[in-house]
Amino acid sequence: MRDSLLIKAAFSEVTERPPVWMMRQAGRFMKEYWDIKNKYSFLEMCKTPELAADVTMLPVDLLGIDGAILFSDILVTAEAMGGDLSFNQGVGPLFANPVRTKADIDNLQTDVSQKLQYVADAIKVIQQRLNGRIPLIGFAGAPFTVMSYLVEGGSSKDFKLTKLMLHNEPEMAHQLLSKIATVTADYLNMQIAAGVNAVQIFDSWAQALAWDDYKEFSHRYIVEIISKLNRKDIPVISFCKGSSVFAPLMAEAKPDVISIDWNVDLLDIKKRLPAGIAVQGNLDPHILYADKKVIKERIYRLFDRMKGENGFIFNLGHGIMPDIPFDNVKYAIEIIKEYPPAP
Numbered sequence: 001m002r003d004s005l006l007i008k009a010a011f012s013e014v015t016e017r018p019p020v021w022m023m024r025q026a027g028r029f030m031k032e033y034w035d036i037k038n039k040y041s042f043l044e045m046c047k048t049p050e051l052a053a054d055v056t057m058l059p060v061d062l063l064g065i066d067g068a069i070l071f072s073d074i075l076v077t078a079e080a081m082g083g084d085l086s087f088n089q090g091v092g093p094l095f096a097n098p099v100r101t102k103a104d105i106d107n108l109q110t111d112v113s114q115k116l117q118y119v120a121d122a123i124k125v126i127q128q129r130l131n132g133r134i135p136l137i138g139f140a141g142a143p144f145t146v147m148s149y150l151v152e153g154g155s156s157k158d159f160k161l162t163k164l165m166l167h168n169e170p171e172m173a174h175q176l177l178s179k180i181a182t183v184t185a186d187y188l189n190m191q192i193a194a195g196v197n198a199v200q201i202f203d204s205w206a207q208a209l210a211w212d213d214y215k216e217f218s219h220r221y222i223v224e225i226i227s228k229l230n231r232k233d234i235p236v237i238s239f240c241k242g243s244s245v246f247a248p249l250m251a252e253a254k255p256d257v258i259s260i261d262w263n264v265d266l267l268d269i270k271k272r273l274p275a276g277i278a279v280q281g282n283l284d285p286h287i288l289y290a291d292k293k294v295i296k297e298r299i300y301r302l303f304d305r306m307k308g309e310n311g312f313i314f315n316l317g318h319g320i321m322p323d324i325p326f327d328n329v330k331y332a333i334e335i336i337k338e339y340p341p342a343p
Helices: 005-010 031-037 042-047 049-063 076-081 102-107 113-130 143-152 160-168 170-194 211-228 243-253 266-272 285-289 292-305 326-338
Strands: 085-088 092-095 136-141 198-203 236-240 257-259 278-283 312-316
Touching: 005 198, 005 312, 031 042, 031 049, 042 049, 042 085, 049 113, 049 326, 076 113, 076 136, 076 143, 076 170, 092 143, 102 170, 113 136, 113 170, 136 143, 136 170, 143 160, 143 170, 143 198, 143 211, 160 170, 160 211, 170 198, 170 211, 198 211, 211 236, 211 243, 236 243, 243 257, 243 266, 266 278, 266 292, 278 285, 278 292, 285 292, 285 326, 292 312, 292 326
Parallel strands: 136 198, 198 236, 236 257, 257 278, 278 312
Antiparallel strands: 085 092
16 A cells, blocks of 8 residues: 555655545445444444445445545544443434543543454454555544543533633543543554554544643643554544644644645645645535535645645545535545646
């Protein structure tokens, strides 16, 4: 896979065109996803290697993307540590035993690799099915984002309880984040050993943090995780919502790629990053609701802007929304593969 478009671009090498994959590319905007989801619960899909492989392969077979991403969830680490996790339709993830006290944190386990073995098993099945066609990306949730779900007991609009812990009980917050970081590094190394070709760290809620809080309660743990990874020939992608603000700090953790949200000019931010750090992004996913001529124009605008730049992976600024038309996603990928347009 070292010579694949995605891996070469991730290492800032020359590619004949930018590679494309999309966050949440195997998901609810596909009828075929629902054909599986209507038979099994979300956690069953994650924990059954054959089903996880089925879902992972959907965008490979139906969209022709340049990278597959493991079908799983960022909260499997929290569940393995002792979180009582469920997913409810229309509500999202819920933890029946939120982490609010020092005793709650003390009870969380860190030696959980055996509990996550189903992920390694899924990776092996997926790689058999991919058969060397394209790289497989593994991933994990960043400690702050995982912490927020554990403390809030699920999704949150304001992260009030999480921020109260950061501000009133910082030692407790660091104890929790340190435990999650240990598990996350072990988990990503397990994925690498099982055969993924790249890994991405998702800090989905980092934009909730002020700069100093991001530095203390998120960035330092991502530095720790990346420093522990067995990353020879395995590019590390760092993503957060808020990367348009935090990217210069994110670069200090020494990822190979920073995935950028849609709130910034991609070339401008790339020029401000150290040489050798690639960028991934950064189309606003809402563009994929628009007319096809708009989709084409916006993709061409981004590609014209990034022309001649090594180290550019096309992606969205965040994940595909579930009601985006499948045909629009397929059209976008066709347009990307055709660029530059014939004269």
